[in-house]
Every structure is written in C-alpha cells, then in structure tokens.
Amino acid sequence: xxxxxxxxxxxxxxxxxxxxxxxxxxYGDAKVGWLSARPTGAMVDEGCADPTTKARVNIRRNEDAxxxxxxxxxxxxxxxxxxxxxxxxxxxxxxxxxxxTHYGVLERELTASGRPTTAFAFGAGKYSPLxxxxxxxxxITAYHANAFVLNVYTGNDFYxxxxxxxxxxxxxxxxxxxxxxxxxxxxxxxGLQRRSRVLHAARLLMQATGIRRVYxxxxxxxxxxxxxxxxxxxxxxxxxxxxxxxAPEIGYPQSYSAQMLNQQLFFHRFPAAxxxxxxxxxxxxxxxxxxxxxxxxxxxxxxxYQMVDQAVGDSTxxxxxxxxxxxxxxxxxxxxxxxxxxxxxxxxxxxTFVDNLPTLRAYRGPAPLFNDFDYHLQPEASELIGRAxxxxxxxxxxxxxxxxxxxx
Numbered sequence: 286x287x288x289x290x291x292x293x294x295x296x297x298x299x300x301x302x303x304x305x306x307x308x309x310x311x312y313g314d315a316k317v318g319w320l321s322a323r324p325t326g327a328m329v330d331e332g333c334a335d336p337t338t339k340a341r342v343n344i345r346r347n348e349d350a351x352x353x354x355x356x357x358x359x360x361x362x363x364x365x366x367x368x369x370x371x372x373x374x375x376x377x378x379x380x381x382x383x384x385x386t387h388y389g390v391l392e393r394e395l396t397a398s399g400r401p402t403t404a405f406a407f408g409a410g411k412y413s414p415l416x417x418x419x420x421x422x423x424x425i426t427a428y429h430a431n432a433f434v435l436n437v438y439t440g441n442d443f444y445x446x447x448x449x450x451x452x453x454x455x456x457x458x459x460x461x462x463x464x465x466x467x468x469x470x471x472x473x474x475x476g477l478q479r480r481s482r483v484l485h486a487a488r489l490l491m492q493a494t495g496i497r498r499v500y501x502x503x504x505x506x507x508x509x510x511x512x513x514x515x516x517x518x519x520x521x522x523x524x525x526x527x528x529x530x531x532a533p534e535i536g537y538p539q540s541y542s543a544q545m546l547n548q549q550l551f552f553h554r555f556p557a558a559x560x561x562x563x564x565x566x567x568x569x570x571x572x573x574x575x576x577x578x579x580x581x582x583x584x585x586x587x588x589x590y591q592m593v594d595q596a597v598g599d600s601t602x603x604x605x606x607x608x609x610x611x612x613x614x615x616x617x618x619x620x621x622x623x624x625x626x627x628x629x630x631x632x633x634x635x636x637t638f639v640d641n642l643p644t645l646r647a648y649r650g651p652a653p654l655f656n657d658f659d660y661h662l663q664p665e666a667s668e669l670i671g672r673a674x675x676x677x678x679x680x681x682x683x684x685x686x687x688x689x690x691x692x693x
Contacts (some may be wrong), residue, residue: 286687293483300482308485317420318452321378321409322350333380336658338535342380351424352383352384360405360428367395369404369426369678372417373436374445376587376662377408385664389673391678398679408436413445415464415569416452425577432581433573434639434674439624443562444548446569449505450498455565462568468503470501501603513557522610523554529608534601538657541605544660545589549616550609559619563626571632584631585639585674589659592620593645595653638640639677644669 300306307418313319322331348357360368371377373390383389388404395402405428407420414437425433448454450470455462471492491497506520527550531540537543542550552559559621574582591613595603606613624642632639645666648654654666662670 296483301480305480308479308482310473310477311471312475312477313451313467313469315377315466315475316422316453317416318467319472320350320420321407322346324348324350328356329690335380336661337656342382344380345383347405349424349427351405351407351421351428352378352386352388353403354383355403355405357427360403362422363429365401367400367402367432367682368428368430369402369422369432369434370428370430371404371406371408371434371436372421373411373414373587374417374438374442375410375411376438377406377417377436378410379662379667381664381667385667387662387667387670387674390668391394391434391674392673394675395679397515398675400679400682404434411445413448413452413454413457414442414524414566415446418569418573419453422576430580432583432678433577434576434583434585435573435632436585436587437566437627438587438589439460439592439620439627439689440545441543441548443559443566443623444551446562446565447509447551447558450501455568461571462565464572468501470498472690482526494541509555509558513555515555519554523550526550526609530605532601540659541602545591545616546605546611547618549611549619552619553611559623563623563630566627567630567634570630574635581678582636583674583678584627584636585670586624586627586641587662587670588624588642588645590655591616592624593654594644637677637681639670639674641670641673644673 325346326348329346330346331346333342333344334340344352345354347353347360351357353360369388369391371391377386377388384393386406392402394622405424407424408417409420412420414435417435421433424430446455449465449468451465451467451472453467456465480682503520503524506523507517509512510516510519522619525541527547530546530550531538532541535541570584572584590596591602593689596613603613606616607693628638628640630636645654648665648669651667652663652665654663655661657661
C-alpha cells in the first residue's frame with residue numbers, strides 16, 4: 286500500500302512538472318449553480334430531440350442564451366412592448382419551438398389582444414424555483430421587464446427548494462432566510478484550479494461511478510434525519526423507496542420518481558420537510574417582491590401528470606405505487622395541498638395567481654397533455670397554460686388608452 290502511494294505521488298509530480306494531462310473543468314455558475322445554456326454572443330438555433338418522436342426540434346436563443354426571437358440588443362432598448370420574463374424547471378425549458386411553449390402562447394395571445402408583447406424565458410431541468418428566479422434576475426433588469434412569470438412545477442419543486450446539490454439554496458437566518466451559495470457536487474466551483482492529476486482522476490472516477498454523489502446525498506439525508514428527530518432507518522427506507530420507484534418498462538425508467546414520487550416519498554419519510562419547503566417558498570416570493578416592487582409578479586403552478594388525472598389508467602404507474610408506502614390518492618391529495626398553498630402564498634405576498642389546474646383537467650382533446658417518455662408537458666398543455674396565463678395577466682392590466690387622432 287505504501288509503495289503504491291509513493292508511486293502515485295511520484296507520478297503526480299512528474300505529470301505536474303511536465304504539464305501532461307492537465308485537469309479539465311466543468312465550471313458551474315456562482316450565482317445560479319448550473320446553466321442549461323451559456324451566452325454565445327450570437328443568435329443561435331439550438332437542437333434537441335423530441336423524447337417521443339425523436340424528431341429534431343430547433344430552439345431559438347439570443348446572445349445571452351435566453352429563449353426568444355428578439356436579440357439582446359433589441360431587448361435592451363426601451364420601447365412600448367410589454368415584456369415578460371419567464372422561468373421554471375424543465376417544464377419551462379421544453380423541447381419544443383419557442384412559439385409552441387406556454388410562454389410563446391402567452392406572447393401570441395397578449396399581442397393578438399392589442400398589447401404587443403415579448404416573452405423571454407430561461408429555465409433548466411431540476412431547477413428549484415429559487416434558481417429559476419436567479420437565472421432571470423439580470424435579464425429582468427437588462428431587458429426592462431414589466432412582468433415576471435414564475436412557473437412552479439408542483440410535482441417536485443417543493444422538494445427542490447430543500448436540495449443543496451450544485452444549487453443556491455435558502456438557509457435559516459436571523460431575519461428569516463438567506464441565500465447560501467451552491468455546494469458543488471457535480472460541477473466545479475468557478476475559477477477553481479487543480480494541480481494534482483491523480484486526485485483529479487480519482488474525483489472523475491467517483492463522479493462517473495456515482496459514488497461521490499451518493500456519498501454526499503447520504504450525508505445530506507443524515508443531516509435532514511437528525512434535524513427532524515429521525516434515525517438512519519428513515520434514510521435507508523427513503524433510498525430503498527427510490528430504488529423500487531424505477532420502472533424499466535417506460536422510456537426513462539426514473540421518470541415517475543423524478544417527476545412526482547421523489548417528492549412524495551421524501552415528505553413521507555421526513556414529514557416536517559413539507560412545512561419547511563412551504564416556508565422557503567414564501568421566503569422566495571417575498572424576496573422577489575421586495576427586489577422588484579414595480580413588476581407584475583405572476584405565480585403559475587404547473588401540475589403533474591398524476592395531479593391532472595392523466596395517470597388514472599396507467600397500469601405501470603399503479604404497479605410502481607403498489608411497491609411503495611404511498612398511494613395514488615395520497616399523492617394527489619398532497620400535491621393538491623401544495624397547489625393550494627401556492628394560491629394562499631400568492632395572495633399574501635402580492636403575487637397574481639394563475640389557476641391552470643381546472644383547464645387542464647377539463648381537456649378532452651385527442652392529443653395527450655404529457656408525453657409517455659418522461660411525462661413532460663406536450664404542446665397541447667402549453668397551449669392551455671399559455672392562454673390561462675394571458676387571460677390572467679390581461680385582467681390585471683389597465684386598458685390601453687386609445688391613440689389620439691392625428692392633428693389636421
């Protein structure tokens with residue numbers, strides 16, 4: 286063992302002195318954690334593959350990597366266009382042309398009603414609502430936004446408000462909550478420089494095998510359990526539940542867990558965490574309101590596949606639930622409580638609430654509202670959500686004064 290250690294140390298010194306195999310980096314963003322796209326300085330068409338059809342879809346981004354058809358230069362010019370910043374998780378950053386997303390529909394509907402509108406968006410998979418806001422905090426000011434729409438996915442965003450992996454997060458403070466910087470799990474801290482090749486290789490190996498992520502996750506869960514008076518049994522039970530929530534029969538086997546069941550299982554094993562997540566959601570709404578007293582702030586909850594009743598006849602989903610200590614009914618009940626909590630928080634913190642659930646549940650069209658690969662929103666759902674958002678925002682805006690007749 287000693288000989289092996291000395292050999293690795295000698296090899297490391299040689300590699301450092303010769304400059305061979307320098308460490309590579311995957312830098313995160315100090316403010317947001319990670320970015321789904323980075324500024325390029327040019328308008329670009331980014332490609333993605335539709336998860337169900339595998340067809341290539343073009344997504345338009347401007348120089349700042351914001352999803353919009355207008356350049357950053359255009360948006361930085363103040364004009365009479367009503368401007369709406371939009372953010373959220375992967376249910377906002379959908380693999381669909383901008384015009385077929387809910388913010389594209391929102392822009393179209395308001396413009397068609399006589400109020401020229403530009404909606405610009407930035408979201409990312411696994412973003413917490415706090416990250417979602419921080420991702421557009423600078424564009425809100427730089428692009429002279431008049432409104433901000435925060436999409437909160439009720440299937441997992443309350444749980445995401447508690448996570449600390451590679452993301453800024455709230456921590457208790459004397460005044461309530463403060464924003465703490467990311468704890469780097471997968472990304473590298475901005476500006477970090479490593480010298481040791483051997484330690485870098487070991488870190489890459491731990492990341493590739495998932496060992497580092499699992500280790501850090503267990504440490505986090507241990508701390509959560511201690512804070513709630515729970516034991517190691519709750520941690521082991523939760524990890525085992527996630528294993529049993531996998532469904533190899535579907536396109537993305539972890540879909541049910543990622544989209545709905547992880548949050549339900551976490552709150553089942555750590556009951557006090559649900560109340561804490563609601564407190565942090567309130568802290569976020571209050572923080573945004575204090576930061577932007579002049580904006581129209583719009584809270585738009587996006588319900589899950591299970592919540593909208595799309596999963597009622599899904600036998601695979603029912604079979605997964607049969608292996609878990611939760612039921613279909615308990616999951617819907619809990620998500621409804623969280624959805625209603627958002628309604629209450631919006632009213633108390635000065636936000637406008639968009640009630641998307643009734644419209645989605647009333648839908649009887651032939652096309653599904655969610656895909657059957659990873660259970661994300663389809664364009665049909667975006668159409669309904671965008672219209673609901675437009676109707677709500679329109680009702681909050683004063684009618685525009687008619688143009689004065691030209692002088693003769």
